[in-house]
Amino acid sequence: MSGKTTNLPVFPLDLFLLPGGITRLRIFEPRYLKMVGLATPLGGFVISSNKQSTTQAYRWGSWVNIINFEQGKDGVLEIDVSCDCLVELENIQQDTDKLLFADALVHKHWSQKSSTTELASLSGSLKSLFESNKLLNELYHDKLPNNPYWTVSRWLELLPIPFDIKNKFVLESSYTEAKKLVHSIISQ
Amino acid sequence: MVVEQTKLPTGVSHAKSNGMNENIDHTQLSEWLNQVADKRCKIAFTHLFKFFAPKIQRIARSKFPNEAQSHEVVQETMSNVWRKAHLFDANKGAATTWVYTVMRNVTFDLLRKVKSNREDNLSDDIWPIAEGAVTEDQAYEDHLESNQLLRVIDALPEAQQQVVKGFYLMEMSQEQLANHLNLPLGTIKSRLRLALAKLKVQLGEEND
Amino acid sequence: MIKHHPKFELLQSYVNGELPASLAIGISIHADMCPECQHSIAQLTEQVAEHSFEEAPVRLDDLKSDSFTSFSDDIAEDDLFESMISNITFNDDADVVTEALKREVVFRDKTYELPTALSRIELGKAANIGKLSRSRLQLNEDEIHSSLLHINPGGGVPAHTHKGFELTVLLDGSFTDSRGEYNKGDFILLDGTFTHNPVSQNGCLCYTVANDALHFTQGINKLLNPIGSFIY
Known part of the structure; x- marks a missing residue:
């Protein structure tokens, strides 16, 4: 691997999150509380799913930043994290608190692109979903860009399709395939 | 001294051969499972599917009133057979026993999901499908190790x-x-x- | 030495997958420690598997109903099966297997390794009364409660009975009641007619399942009835 790497804590979580995606996490284990503490000085942490295949060329993760936090009703720390970019991970190590760290190299992905061509049906449908879902509404504050890449990325996160399929949209296939897939399910 | 090698069939093996059904070709089933495990052979899998799926469907229909759920049992069971075939060990038992275990576990988890609304998939911890091992969605890959x-x-x-x-x-x-x-x-x-x-x-x- | 085992019928229901998770877990824990029951379970599984996958006997009813409608059903089913096969084999990846992991639990400064069957069930905070500690297992089975019950050396559960059933599997240590001594691995299923007063000289850890609060039966202990629901 060439290029500049950053050493970051890794949170193993079976979550598919692309750049621009926001999610809410509950943090209760000591090592992950420690991770949250480290996140600000280190510049975030990486969420990486263990469902990735043994055969793929590299292990990837979502580099996230904490954008909000509060204590949940049951006293558990809740943080909202937003994904900035995808990263390739290597040299994964575990510290004495069993917290994982890895060298992360930024991996460019179509979900970071932007365009002004609107995908009317997909973004309309997404908008109405966000309006009807309290949590999504809270996380995104109604700020839904009209960027088609953004829209397809959110749909890909939300659709109930197996992780290994979603995984392919990071590893091999393009935005066009992802768009076709979302389209064929959402608007027919 | 010559030890008498010829043995009468023991009660156990006799009972076993009687218990084994003659209309099931166990050797063939094991072979197919091994081909799926070693070569990811889709033809062998299709044979397995055609043998097991209708029977699984019939059994599932007796446990779930809903047709979609019985299809889910077929889909989930056969998908586990595909992904976990390498855990099958012909020396430890028949292919039918192994597939039965997979099907029973899938059924148990689905029933629990329907009745208790729990998706904790406990079955593989209760009835391990391979000895001393668990399949781990969460496991890190071999290449890391x-x-x-x-x-x-x-x-x-x-x-x-x-x-x-x-x-x-x-x-x-x-x-x-x-x-x-x-x-x-x-x-x-x-x-x-x-x-x-x-x-x-x-x-x-x-x-x- | 294990002296108490699940009955044959219970093993059969276990193999058939018909028991509630809590009881299936109890049998799984026992069988882990008991080669005898392991053997019976293996045999029963082989038999029921054979039976499940033999060709369905052709019945007269089936022949009669062999009409055009069932023919078209078959075609629909073939299509469904074809699409299942292609969905399943779409991805070549096999599941990664690791060694079973051991989860540990601490009661009153003593660490215990939990059986595999309990390795991923959420465990409630331990509540303590005297020499007893209890942690609920979050199995969500309505009236059936499953717990880990720890008795410190010299402790015991006051004489009690149940309206329903009470299962105890000894994970570690031993206890005695009027019927004798119970040791690690014993599978003790009692119904509502039995009153007992288990005492543990050297301490023990049990997996317990009960479908109703226990009911204390003796003199002063009747005052304890409100905590009956606490223990099991």
């Missing part, structure tokens, strides 16, 4: 809890999607199936 990186699997029980409690599930269920699009669940399911099948063709073309 072969790189002599730390065995992070220690972290697993907690990691599993994270999966249950660590984040608010963003991914919609098929039911939610059906509701949102105001379409019948069956339509959503077949759309998803179709979309994934199409995708396979597209990716296949690209990989050539």
Whole structure:
């Protein structure tokens, strides 16, 4: 691997999150509380799913930043994290608190692109979903860009399709395939 | 001194051969499972599917009133057979016993999901499908280990809890999607199936 | 030495997958420690598997109903099966297997390794009364409660009975009641007619399942009835 790497804590979580995606996490284990503490000085942490295949060329993760936090009703720390970019991970190590760290190299992905061509049906449908879902509404504050890449990325996160399929949209296939897939399910 | 080698059939093996059904070709089934495990052979899998799926469907229909759920049992069981075939060990028992275990576990988890609304998939912990081993969705890949990186699997029980409690599930269920699009669940399911099948063709073309 | 085992019928229901998770877990824990029951379970599984996958006997009813409608059903089913096969084999990846992991639990400064069957069930905070500690297992089975019950050396559960059933599997240590001594691995299923007063000289850890609060039966202990629901 060439290029500049950053050493970051890794949170193993079976979550598919692309750049621009926001999610809410509950943090209760000591090592992950420690991770949250480290996140600000280190510049975030990486969420990486263990469902990735043994055969793929590299292990990837979502580099996230904490954008909000509060204590949940049951006293558990809740943080909202937003994904900035995808990263390739290597040299994964575990510290004495069993917290994982890895060298992360930024991996460019179509979900970071932007365009002004609107995908009317997909973004309309997404908008109405966000309006009807309290949590999504809270996380995104109604700020839904009209960027088609953004829209397809959110749909890909939300659709109930197996992780290994979603995984392919990071590893091999393009935005066009992802768009076709979302389209064929959402608007027919 | 010559030891008498000829033995009368023992009670056990006699009973066993009687218990084994003659209309099931156990050797063939084991062979197919091994081909699936070693070569990821789709033809062998199709044979297995044609042998087991209708029978699984029949059994599932007796446990679930709903046809979609019995299809789910077939789909889930055969999908586990495909993904876990390498855990089958012909020396430890018949292929039918192994597939039965997989089916029973899938059925148990689905019944628990329907009755107690719990998706904790406890069955493989209660009835391990391979001795001394668990299949771990959460496991880190072999290539991490072969790189002599730390065995992070220690972290697993907690990691599993994270999966249950660590984040608010963003991914919609098929039911939610059906509701949102105001379409019948069956339509959503077949759309998803179709979309994934199409995708396979597209990716296949690209990989050539 | 294990002296108490699940009955044959219970093993059969276990193999068939018909028991509630709590009881299936109890049998799984026992069988882990008991080669005898392991053997019976293996045999029963082989038999029921054979039976499940033999060709369905052709019945007269089936022949009669062999009409055009069932023919078209078959075609629909073939289509469904074809699409299942292609969905399943779409991805070549096999599941990664690791060694079973051991989860540990601490009661009153003593660490215990939990059986595999309990390795991923959420465990409630331990509540303590005297020499007893109890942690609920979050199985969500309505009226059936499953717990880990720890008794410190010299402790015991006051004489009690149940309206329903009470299962105890000894994970570690031993206890005695009027019927004798119970040791690690013993599977003790009692119904509501039995009153007992288990005492543990050297301490023990049990997996317990009960479908109703226990009911204390003796003199002063009747005052304890409100905590009956606490223990099991």
